Each structure stands twice: as C-alpha cells, then as structure tokens.
Amino acid sequence: MKKYIVSFCIGILFVVITKGQSLSSPNGQLKLNFKIEGEGTPYYSLNYKDKNVLKDSKLGFVVKPADSYASDFKIDAFDHSSFNEKWEPVWGPNKEVANHYNEMLVHLVQNKTGWKLNIRFRLFDDGLGFRYEFPVQSELRHFTIKDEVTSFNFGKDYKAFWIPADYDTNEFPVTTSKLSEISKLIDEARKEPLAAKAPSATLAVQTPLMLKSQDGIYINIHEAALVNFPAMTLDVDEKNFILSSNLTPDRNGDKGFIQTGSVSPWRTLIISDDAREILSSNLIINLNEPSKIEDTSWIKPAKYIGVWWEYFTGGGSTWAYSDNQDIRIGETDYNTLKPNGRHGANTKHVKEYIDFAAENGFDAVLVEGWNEGWEDNQAYRKEHIYSFIKAYPDFDVEELHAYAKSKKIKIIMHHETTSSAVDYERQLQKSFQFMKDNGYDAVKTGYVGPIIPRSEYHDSQWMVNHYKYVVETAAQYHIMVNSHEAVRPTGLHRTFPNWIAQESARGTEFESFNGNRQDHTTILPFTRLIGGPMDYTPGIFEGDLSVYGNNKAKLSTTLTKQLALYITMYSPLQMAADLIENYKKYPDAFQFIKDVAVDWDTSYILEAEPGDYLTIARKAKNKKEWFVGSITDENSREASVNLSFLPKGEKFEAIIYKDGKNASWNHNPKSYEISKQQVTSGNTLKIKVAPGGGFAISIKFLK
Template sequence: MRTIFVLLGLLAASVTVNAQTLTSPDGNFKMQFHLSDEGKPVYSLMYKEKEVINESKMGLQISPSIAFDRNFSVVETKIDSCDTVWKTVWGQNSEIRDHHKELWVALKQEKSGRLLNIRFRLFNDGLGFRYEFPVQNNLRHFTLKEELTEFQLAGNHKAFWIPADYDTNEFQITTSRLSEVPLLIDEARNEPLACKSPTPNLAVQTPLMLKSDNGLYINIHEAALVNYPAMHLNLDAETYLMSAHLTPDKNGNKGYIQTGSVTPWRTIIVSDDARDILASNLILNLNEPCKIEDTSWIKPTKYVGVWWEYFTGGGSTWAYTDTQDVVIGQTDYKQLKPNGHHGANTAHVKEYIDFAAKHGFDAVLVEGWNEGWEDNYAYAKEFIYSFTTPYPDFDVKELQAYAASKGVKIIMHHETTSSVADYERQMDDAFRFMKDNGYDAVKTGYVGPIIPRSEHHDGQWMVNHYNRVAEKAAQYKIMVNSHEAVRPTGLCRTYPNWIAQESARGTEFESFNGIRPDHQTILPFTRLMGGPMDYTPGIFEGDLSVYGSNKAKLGTTLVKQLALYVTMYSPLQMAADLYQNYEKYPDAFQFIKDVAVDWDHTYILEAEPGDYITIARKAKGKNEWYIGGITDENSREALIDFSFLPKGKKYQAVIYADGKKADWRTNPKEYVIETRTVSHKTKLRQKLAPSGGVAISIKEL
C-alpha cells in the first residue's frame, strides 16, 4: 500500500508540473490546461465556480496517419495580458475594449519531434483558443483529416440548433434538450432547400446556443475563419460530449495546411445573464485589425430594391425572356422576345430611385439586370451569367446618371448559382465594370451546389473564395454583402467592406417555407454572433395572396417588422417591401426612414433566447436613440428602462406599438403611435402582441 501511495504521488506531481491555470481579468472564469498520462492536451473551463466545459481533449488527425493529439510534452509556456481599446469602422459600438489574459503553450511530440502550439485567450465574456503550426524541419505540408477538439458539456442543456450541413444554414431553428436532438434531426433536415449535404453522423451547426439547468448561457462558435474549413459539432446525446466536425471536400479531406499557419479560434462565450451573450465582443476581438488603410469609402447603407416582387407571386421575374436555349457570349438577347415580366428594366428601376431619393434612402438594389437568368440550372452548366453584360431593357449608363442626379447609389447583384469557378474567372472584369459605372456595393449569391463539383459551401476552398472576394473588392473600393456563404466569424473587423451576410434563414423564406415567430428572438444568439445579417426586414403587406397565387403569410406583426431594424443588427438595412406598401402606411414607414444603421453605443435591456429581446442603441454622432423589442408567439409585457439616456435632460419618444387586437395570425397590421416625454428615470411597461413588438425613436427636446 505504501508503494502504491508513492507512485500515485509521483503521478500527481507529474500532472501538476504540466498543469496551467488561466483566470479572466475579472476573476469569474478559470481555464485549466494539462497533459494527460498519454500526453494528450486537455482543457476545462469554469464560470463563477460552475462547470462550463469539463475536461476535454484537444488535437488533430493529419495525413499520412499522424495522430497529432498525443505523446506530447510541454516545452515552454508563456503568460501574457492585454487591455486596449480599438475603434470600429462601423458597428454596434464605436469603440471596443480588448481585455484578456493569454496562455501560450509549446508542445513537442517525444518520438517524432513534431511541434504544435496552442494559444488560449480568456476574456471577461469567455474563452478563445487556437492551434498554431510552427515551421519545423520534419513537417511542412500536410492534409488535415479531422480536428479532435472536444467540448464536454456539463449537462443535458437546452439547445437552439440547426442540423449540421456542408452546404446550407437556412434550416428552421429547433429548440430542444441535447438528448432530444437524435429524435428531431431528421424532421429538422426535411426542408426543400436549394442544396443540402447533411453530415453522415449526428451533428449540429455553430454558432450553437445553450442554456444549462443551473442558469448558464453558453455559446460555441469560431472566430477568424481563414484558409480552413468551417466547424460543425458532433454530438453524443448520452454523454453530452460535443467535438469538432470540419467540412470536407468530396474526397473526404478537411484541409490542406502548411506549417507557419494557424487555425481559427474556437470560442466559448458564457454568462449567467443572457444579455451578456448579445453584448459580447469576444469574436471580433479575436480577429485581426482592419487591413484597409483608407476606410472612408465604407458607408453603412439603408436601401430599397427590385427584389421582394420576385417572391410575392405577382409575376415579376429575374429573367428577360422565357427562351431557355441561351448561351452566354453567343446568344443575342436583342433578337429574343421579352417575356413582359422582367423586373430589372430601366423604367421600373427609376421608380425605385425616385422613391429612395424622396424618402432619404442611400441606395437601390437591382436583381436580374444581367444576362443569364433564363437557364440557371444549378450543377447542370458552368457558364451561366455574364457579370458585365446587361439585358437589353436595362440601360446602365442612363440609370447611373439618373441615380447620381438624385443622390442615390445602385447596388450591383452577382448571383453565381454557385458556379464559383466561372465567377472567379470574371471577378476582376466584374468589379472593374462596377467601378466604371458608379457601383460601390455588390450583393453576391451562391444558390445551389458548388462548381468546382468537388467542393462544399463551407469547405476550405470556398472559405478562401469568400475571403478572396472581400479582399479583391477592397482593392476596387467595393462593399460586399454575401448571401448563401459560410456563416461569419468576425472577419468584418479585418475587412469592414464585408459589410453584411445572409448565411441563415432570412425574410425571403416568409414567401415560401415560412418562418416561426420565435425565429428572430433566436438569431441574435446564434447566427448574428459572428457578424451582421442582411435579414431584409420591413414587410408591411404580410398576406401575399393579395398578389396572386402565393398563399404565404408573414409570421410577425407590422410593428415587429419595425423593431427588427434595431434587434437584428446590420450596417446594411433594407426596406424590403414593395414601395407601394410603404405609401399606404406613411406614419409607420417614418420609423424605417428615421432609424440609424450605425451606432455609438448598444444597450441590451432584456433578453431570453427563443422568447424575447429588447435593445436600445445610440445613433453614431447624433443625440438620437432607437429601441426595438420583440417577442415570440406569446404576448408579453416588455419592461423598458430608459436609464441609458443622459441625466438631466428631457427627450421626445415616438412609440410604435401593436394595437390592442393585434396578432400575427389574425390582425398583424393594427398599430398605434404615441408621442411622450421621457428621461433617464422613465420606465415603460409596453404590451407586445403575439409575435409582436415595439419600436421607439428618441430625440432630445
């Protein structure tokens, strides 16, 4: 017994030598790192003495058959700290504090001599860590087979999830316990989306939002996704172990890596207050600073567009003609018969330019302006569109001059239908065409399976493509709004011209598959954690049957659509409805005209994922504040505390509220508008209708 005791003591001492503890600046987080008896890297995380991540293994599997997760010894460790403030080009706050402590660990495999470093950063809102591959003699280029990072959760948490899929993030969000995911995932995947490639095993996507039974809110995602595949999360629904599942190419390889590089950061944001999750800047702080020297041309934008009419069922089309037999570069469209329904024609675009100018909007988006929409069958052909040749009824020069005379920009649209190889060939010409014709912003699209046909939307090759588009566009001083792209990871800090993304289920789904009333109360906790979303709110006419055969109905009240301009953060905001519908409700439309798109400060007033969110924001450089509050399918009373206002002054608040009988199912368009005086002492109790909201504009008296 004495000998055993001595051996146990020696083992404990060995573990202690390798063990490292990192504490957050405020002392609430404690992260521990050590090597197991097999030399495996292991970490754990606690928040206010509560377990967040129990001991979880780390490492990678690389080819040829190299287990890069064991037989390590610690060569060196370094502790560092940072407390700085940086200014945003645009954002929810004009300044962001980066306050963290850092642990850097250098590892060496005992027999092979291969080297691997791990860097941890612990903030007051959570943990980020990444792998770093130092240049070394016996390892230069390698194929990544899988990342072996684990997240051993401490319980059967409530989860807000969508199924892991290599090609889409547009599923409805499901709310369930982790143990229930296996029972629900087939139903969740049963969506008629443009392109689906489900993981072969049980897995969900990030950002993943969780709530524990002991009151912790936990968000798992990644930051700075560069030259690496996007991460999903495998799930063991019995032990609540989650582990990295990287998007492969269709050969099964996850990535092609060279030493001297790093992985994205794995992020774990935690609090016992849901408001802190929405207020977190951890993901932005883990990205590199802005690489664009002159950012004066990057402008937050409010826009309208020739877009929603394509979804309403009213007959407007992207295509100029009904003729299917077209070949880009060979077909003379002037010889073809127009179908009479083409939306992107010169006269119609002028109507939107006039409307934008009259109501103070910055820009007009035009989809369907260019040749190729007749025969855009995904995966069937590689050469689909021209990005420099307009249809015969779209006069580029005339519209450029007309828009400029009204002080309005036109936003270019590059839908690729995922023929990315062809878009790469045309990209320089396309951006040069934009600059020659006065366009400084582009909406890109990637509907359908990717060409090259060996790639997925979320794989390494496509990640590099999206980043390359942002870099190339910056060279031409063009802003990018990417749709159907990999979900964002904070790279808008590094390339602030990447001004927005879709990368989730947006408003267009209101016109066909539908959106549940709790959807917008979850997205800020999931998809928006990595960056702003071009959600395209502002639909006033929610009954699409008024246009024709489409029987879809909006899943919100009209006032909730107003509130989304505050709760769904984006520096690129669209008034997405037909302009005629805004003319019917000019008093409600006034909020959309007034609301800012760039902010000095953001205040999260109330929040509970899946239930409700209330947010206040101060407009950048103005003494104006805006509040948005939304709820799920349940009516509720929002408590709005105005203590964020400066003391000693009076303010005029215009309150846009659901009417007494408002209900998203039966009476969505009933609203009332009230003006009252408020101060920092004011507390307002405001009733929200089922799937309703409240929107408030505040100006100094």
C-alpha cells in the same frame, strides 16, 4: 481606423516540467486549466464563478494517413501575457470596443516524431478563445487533416438552439431541444427543401450554437477568424453530453490542407449567467486582426430598397428578360429575343425605385435580374451561366448611372453565381472594373445551389478562401460586399470592413414560401448574428401574400415587429424590403424606417432570453437620437424599457410604434398604434407586445 492602447502587454516565459497550468480571466470569474494526461493527450477545462462548465476536453488533430497529432505530447514551455486596449471599428453597434484578456501560449512537442504544436488560449471576462498554431519545423512541413478532435465536454443535458450540421447551407429553421433529444429530431429538421444540402454523416449541429444549462448558465460555441480552414460543425455525443469538432470536408473527405507556419481559426466560448451579456460580447471580433484596409473612408453603412421582394410575392415579376431557355452566354443576342413582359429590372421600373429612395432619404437601390443569364431555371451544376458585365436590353446601365447620380442615390450591383465560384473568379476583375466605371460601390453576391468546383462545399476550405478572395479583390476597387449563401461569418468584418453584411441564415425571403416561426428572430441574435451582421431584409408591411395572386404565404410577425427588427437584427446595411406601394399605404409606420439609423455610438441590451424575447436600444452615431426595438415569440408579454441610458437632466420625445390592442401575427397583424410622449432617463416604459409582435421607439432630444 483609430486604435489606441490604454495599457501595455506583459510577457513572461515559463519553461516547465509540470503537466499543467491554469489561467484566469481579468475579472477572475473564469478559470482555465490545461494539462497533459494519459498517453500524452492535451486537455483543457473551464470554470465560471467557481462552477465547472467544461469538464476535461480533448485537444488536437488526426492527420493523414493515420497519425495522431493529439497524443504523445510533452509540454515544452508556457508563455503568459496580458493585453488591454480600446479600439474604434469602422462601423458597428458600438463606436468603441474594449479588448482585454489574459493569454497563455502552450508549446507542445511529440516525443516520437518531434512534431511541434502550439495552443494559444485567450481568456476574456466573457469567455474563451483558443487556436492551434503550427510552427515551421523541419520534421513537418505539409499535412492533411483527417479529423480535429477538439471537444467541449459539458457533462450536462443543456437546452440547445440548433440547426442540423450541413456543409452546403445554413438556412434551416432553428430547433430548440435538449442535447439528448437531437437524434430523434434531426431527421425531420433535415427534410427542409433547400437549394443545396450536404448533411453531415454524423449526428452534428451547426455553429454558432447557443446553449443554456438548467441552473441558468448561457454558453455560445462558435469560431473566429476563419481563414484558410474549413468551417467547424459540432458532433453530438448525446449520452455523455460532449460536443466535438467536425470540420467540413471536401467531397473526397479531406478536411484541410495545412502548411506549417499557419494557424487554425479560434474556437470560441462566450459564457455568462445573463443572456444580455452573450449579445453584448465583443469576443469574436476581438479575436480577429485589425483592418487591413488603411483608407476606409469609402466604406459607408447604408439603408436601401430594391427590385427584389416582387420576385417572391407571386405577383408576376421575374429575374429573367425572356422565357427562352435556349441561352448561350457569350453567343445569344438578347436583342433578337422576345421579352416576356414581366422582367422587373427594367430602366423605367428602376427609376421609380430611385425616385422613391431619393424622396425618402435612402442611400441605395438594389437591382436583381439586371444581367444576362437568368433564363436558365436549371442553372445549378452548370458553369457558364451569367455575364456580370452585360445588361439585358431593357436595362440601360449608363442612363441609370446618370439618373441615380443626379438623385444622389447609389445602385447596388447583384452577382448571383448559382455557386459557380470558378466562373465568378474568372470574371471578378472585369466585373468589379465594370462596377467602378458605372458608379457601383456595393455588390450583393449569391451562391445558390451546389458548388463548382464540384469537389467542394459551401463551407469547405477552398470556398472559405474564395469568399475572402472576393472581399479582398473588391477592396482594391473600393467595393463593399454583402454575401448571401456564404459560410457563416466569424468576425472577419473587423479585418475587412468592406465585408459589410452577410445573409448565411434563414432570412425574410423564407416568409414567402416555407415560412419562419414566430420565435425565429428571437433566436438568430444568439446564434447566427454572434459571428457578424446579417442582411435579414426586414420591413415587410403586407404580410398576406395572397393579395398578389397564387402565393398563400403569410408572415409570422406583426407589422410593428417588422419595425423592431431594424434594431434587434443588427446590420450596417439595412433594407426596406417591401414594395413601394405598401409603404405608401402606411406612411406613418414607414416613418420609423425612414428615421432609423444604421450606424451606432452605443448599444444597450435591455431584456433578452433566447427563443422568447429581446429588447435592445441603440444610440445613433454622432446624434442625440436613440432607437429601441422589442420582439417576442408566439406569446404575448409586457416589455420593460428602462430609459436610464438617456442623458440625465434632459428631456426627450419618444414616438412609440406598437401592436394594436387586438393584434397578433395571425390575426390583425397590421393593427398598430402610434403615440408620442415626453420622457427622461428616469422613466421606465411598460409596453404590451402581441403574439408574434413587437414595438419600435424613436427617441429624440427636445431642445
């Protein structure tokens, strides 16, 4: 990875006896104030463009058995510095990232105990990051967190885009309401049937949390560099409009086992009066460490198809080879079992996908259900379910390896653990060696169901360390990881760029059963995607699943909105998720999926309002090609696409894929129009978007 500093750091140590200090962002629009008040309690507050957006908010911890690590402090010193660099990510929405901040490190000491605590604040032009640092000290070596008291005191009834705080899932639909309305809505929101749920005992919501004030200030709260720490949710004091940290505990109620010499994740606030700037922020990835992988040449963004959607459509395909439930991993001889005749991951069928991928310029084929163990439909809470090195009898690993290689196609491995993380760790080294031996360089991991070890949740400290261990081990074998049902991302893809995608939210698969609302994908970029890319699996053309059998589900989008998602739902790993036959029915619309890039030079947020609409343009990496995606909620609108991002003085051809005149998500969703026109940087396109609809544009240079 290239990295170059364009200015230098300046550090000055101030030993002070005052109770507070302030810090400004590089452009001066954000101002942080820090102070010690009352019984030695540390507080911070924040102003944006001379408006107070965060009132005095508490900092610190309570540790076990009942010791305050949040009071009786005095300030020992302040340390100020500035930093400015530009660096190049391995992949991303932009080929170059600016990292410019002013920093203040506060050194605190408790009067009675002598315990030390440092708080490091970094103020960017678009927000604030701060973390706790626990210095090595003779008075304190190990401690257990009982609570983190970090608060965000807004003092106003913000509009919020939220899902209920849950320690085991991020797959709830997003609710939009005022902070004061969350308590009366959260019980209904929690009723969503999901594979594993562990709701917070308090009134709390998940991060990333998107907020909007009545006077048009947008604030996003999340965390960055979540390492060796439980994930943070947010308790809601809806009377005083204060949010406070609620760390994910283990099942014993402990919220973190800490050794001094370590640090917390960064607590982050992205702030702007322009919603577009929330989406263009690099604050979270900039708070993560640079890549720990020196040679990243093997990490490649990819476009893929797969044996996947057919399992959800109700058309009859199954992950399991046999209907026999009496399976013993390591003991059952699958060659003696009667196949059910519906197993999707068979050699012949996978070859069809490989052929289609090769014919249409795709990079890879995902195959789910290839390995022994899928027969147990009550696999949750069981430890030894799957083998990750033994294939079903009808899946010929060697033959498919050779066939895919001959077609220059990769196969993406699938490791569903049903959340038996301990068993997965036992098999990890030999599983990755098996992948390496058979030409697999990417794996989709899954964690459906309650976690084993049974003392843990998906977002607890032990599991946070598990996901990192999997990614670090995969890097040793030059394997990329796409994790599903894992803790929500916090920018660690900068440090481990082989962590190429995550799900960790309500993706396309929910269209096949509980459904997604029309505004769902207009909110996710402001919430879930703030922490990192999502494997949303777009590209479903046949939205009426009743055509396959008993499934009565219908998609919440038009066909061309599915095309737009390739731009608006950023990921370097993009799936064309529908069945092959549906792409063959609509070859002209499928052309956009074939053409669209997965790695980018520059991204432009053209229009944005959370929950309502989004229009984004991106320039393909190292090509004179641009792609535009625009989506809306349940309301129709006219989008405005200002093409000033195109080079001046040159001509281009725009291919526009838009909703038909009478299209809507629930009526005529497959009605679309395709047109071509010559454009320049001086043009602004006005395009009507249907209810639940969207459009996509492919722009290429005219020689």
